[in-house]
Amino acid sequence: MEGRCEKKGKTQWAPRFLRIYGKRLFIFHDEDSEKKEYPLNILDGANMLVERDGDCTLKMVTHREV
Secondary structure (H helix, E strand, C coil): CEEEEEEECCCCEEEEEEEEECCEEEEECCHHHHHHCCCCEEEEHHHCEEEECCCCCEEEECCCCC
């Protein structure tokens, strides 16, 4: 699975491109950077809690936030 989303920053929302490989979520700046660059972050789905935060917002909680 893959797709575009927005990440909530300190002052504004930033566009991101997500791709799932197995149990890992890869985060890129955009679709073009996914083919040329390393990801901004890689999250392990086995250690992540996904919560609904509003009508169309998901909140991913990792070990850093616990």
